[in-house]
Amino acid sequence: MAYKLDHVVIHVSDWERSNAFYRDVLGAEVVPRGAGFAYRIGDIRLNCHGPGIGHVNAVARVPVMPGNSDICFEWEGPIAGAAEHLGRCGVAVELGPVATNGVRGPATSVYFRDPDGSLLEFLSYHGQASA
Numbered sequence: 040m041a042y043k044l045d046h047v048v049i050h051v052s053d054w055e056r057s058n059a060f061y062r063d064v065l066g067a068e069v070v071p072r073g074a075g076f077a078y079r080i081g082d083i084r085l086n087c088h089g090p091g092i093g094h095v096n097a098v099a100r101v102p103v104m105p106g107n108s109d110i111c112f113e114w115e116g117p118i119a120g121a122a123e124h125l126g127r128c129g130v131a132v133e134l135g136p137v138a139t140n141g142v143r144g145p146a147t148s149v150y151f152r153d154p155d156g157s158l159l160e161f162l163s164y165h166g167q168a169s170a
Contacts, residue, residue, distance in 0.1 A: 048085070049153075050105045052154075053154065061078045064124075074091040106156035111141070111148070111160040111161075112162070116165055119136070120163075132150070135147070136148065
């Protein structure tokens with residue numbers, strides 16, 4: 040049986056700030072979800088825990104907290120475009136471009152942070168950084 044990831048959960052500390060970041064930097068569709076929101080990015084969904092959200096469904100034994108997620112998104116072109124996009128959005132590149140590996144093999148990545156400090160990555164399969 041094959042499995043496909045449907046969604047992951049992140050925790051944000053400020054809805055307005057996080058909604059703007061994920062919308063503007065990652066192109067997310069901000070989807071109302073009860074008292075909070077989820078972010079739809081292509082065929083990936085980030086469900087969000089955050090202010091005002093009660094946990095009526097099952098949660099992890101140690102629930103995700105703001106700033107402790109680590110998520111990689113595939114960038115659909117050369118990684119230089121990802122770094123330029125981050126610069127235009129006023130988001131600092133923390134590391135990269137660096138040679139990495141993704142599910143499809145060798146790649147190049149740039150790393151950056153969301154407003155709560157979670158580590159995010161843009162990964163490109165178009166060319167590779169020098170090691």
